[in-house]
Amino acid sequence: MHAVLGTAALWLVMIGTHLGLASRRPREALVARLGEQGYLTAFSLVAALAFTALVWFYAGHRTEGPAGLALGSVPWLRPLLVTLIVAGFALGAASLVDYPRSPMAVFGEGAGSPRGIERITRHSFFVAVTLVGTAHALLAPHLAGAVFTGGFAVLGLVGSWHQDRKLLRLRGEPYAAYLAATSMIPFAAILSGRQRLVWRELPYGSFAVGILVAVLVRARHDAVLAHGGLGLLVAVLGGAGVAMVQGFRRGRRVRRRRQSLAHSTP
Secondary structure, three states, X not given: OHHHHHHHHXXXXXXXXXXXXXXXXXXXXXXXXHHHHHHHHHHHHHHHHHHHHHHHHHHHXXXXXXXXXXXXXXXXXXXXXXXXXXXXXHHHHHHHHHHHHOOOOOOOOOOOOOOHHHHOOOOHHHHHHHHHHHHHHHHOOEHHHXXXXXXXXXXXXHXXXXXXXXXXXXXXXXXXXXXXXXXXXXXXXXXXXXXXXXHHHOOHHHHHHHHHHHHHHHHXXXXXXXXXXXXXXXXXXXXXXXXXXXXXXXXXXXXXXXXXXXXXXX
């Protein structure tokens, strides 16, 4: 049980620090002391260290401990779970493209009208993580693997809830209107009539890239956690870094445009 308990404990550290540092009082105190940029740097560093410790520990103990559900042995269920994983990869790729324009962007400028993937789910990244994590937890041959991958599903669900609360507090009525017009659960807003699906707005190229990545990862599945999980660490931390840079650049362009308009207004 050492592998299971260790993985669970490190997930508690990961999720606890992630949500704790983003909560109102700790965030305000750190921003007052470090500034907005300093806070974001500290937050990213803590998250990266916690995630690195989690992946490194699990990579070294992933074959230890009790058996998991291993539902891949059920003939009719395995294709369904694999489909969920591929869908998660496709949605995750789309989320990286959508992120700089979304209200969730770190350097974003508020909530606008939902567009593209936001009409399906406002939390495309968190939903992608939840789909991939849940499917892998059910497929995992060891309990430690189920805990490790299930932790991603928990992070996706709790993270989306926490982010909505935080942004509603920070951005007020515009974000409340955005919440009312969208849904976290895919297609819920469309089925309830609050939103409509606009096919031409969907990022088909990103979907294709995500599916291709899923195929490549499956082909090299054992390599993902080799060398202390280096492949997974590079993919996740690198993707997070790219998304943050994209969000920062877009936020800076938006602020410059607004400043330019303010100066040109008589």
